[in-house]
Amino acid sequence: MKQQLPTELLRQCVFLAGPTGVGKTDVTIDLAREIGPVEVVSLDSMCVYRTMDIGTAKPSAELQAQIPHHLLDLVDTHEDFSVAEYVSAAGDVCAGIVARKATPLFVGGTGLYLRGLLRGVFEGPPADWDIRNRLQQHADDAAARDDNFWLMRQLEKVDPDVVLRLHPNDQRRLIRALEVYELTGIPLSKHQKQPALPEGERPPHVYWLSPPRDWLHERINLRVEQMMAAGLVAEVRRLTQQPGKISRTAAQGLGYKEVIEALGDDADSELSTSQLAETTDLIQTRTRQFAKRQHTMFRNTEECHEIEITESDTAASIAARIATRVHGES
Secondary structure (H helix, E strand, O other), X not given: OEEOOOHHHHOOOEEEEOXXXXXXXXXXXXXXXXXXXXXXXXXXXXXXXXXXOOOOOOOOHHHHHHOOEEOOOOEOOOOOOOHHHHHHHHHHHHHHHHHOOOEEEEEEOOHHHHHHHHHOEEOOOOOOHHHHHHHHHHHHHHHHOOOOOHHHHHHHHHOXXXXXXXXXXXXXXXXXXXXXXXXXXXXXXXXXXXXXXXXXXXXXXXXXXXXXXXXXXHHHHHHHHHHHHHOHHHHHHHHHHOOOOOOHHHHOOOOHHHHHHHHOOOOXXXXXXXXXXXXXXXXXXXHHHHHHHHHHHHHOOOOOEEEEOOOOOOHHHHHHHHHHHHHHHO
């Protein structure tokens, strides 16, 4: 079964995507002034979680008071949240925004969410927890032997196309892909192959910010340092001590996973100076790798229009360029 937004509704939306750390929030503020009235719809898979604020760079309370925001803080951290659930929620939100004579402005960097909106999403069979628990146990046993690639190897045998899109640490999606194959006998990649809409039917205003790599890496490194200074470790500690075990989805969030690993079994422990430095460096490395995968995803999504930016561009100048295209093609 396929979950999909009506084409006419999508054509009334504006999308601002791009890799993590590129400055989408700042551009959003100026773009809202240029094309308003708008209401922002989060396009971020981690911002759906309540109390996950520092590591997700969630929009501030001040910004949310200035511009209405949607699809933030939807679920608790012990819950999972699927792409299909996101698409369904986004459809309801967009219909309301349009009814209020405003423009839905999607902002974020989750490529799977973006493709789900543009092309629909395969919901797949219901979860089979016997299969999931069995696969998880095999993965845990392998990890105890310092083998963190067991799931990747199993999936590569049956669905090499999906393997290319997933990170070895993304156990939730690796297990789901294996589960779908075991239940249906068909690779998840074949289920998910939704072609782009014909050019004349595509939403016209899907943009992604494409920055120079070295400049983005510097911004990512600084951003991670700022998150650590703002109290990311304390935030993770609170999450792990809350009633209800943190879900695998939430625990896979960049920054959260690395701090959870550093704290180990004792969430009350204090990290040494060297542990903090090592954890910071690991988060920076993995975030840069993630940004590279985001770049590839947006570049290969035919509906996306690339907006090349340089370090000399301001948020206002980028917003003005996008607004010109929005007004010119409306």
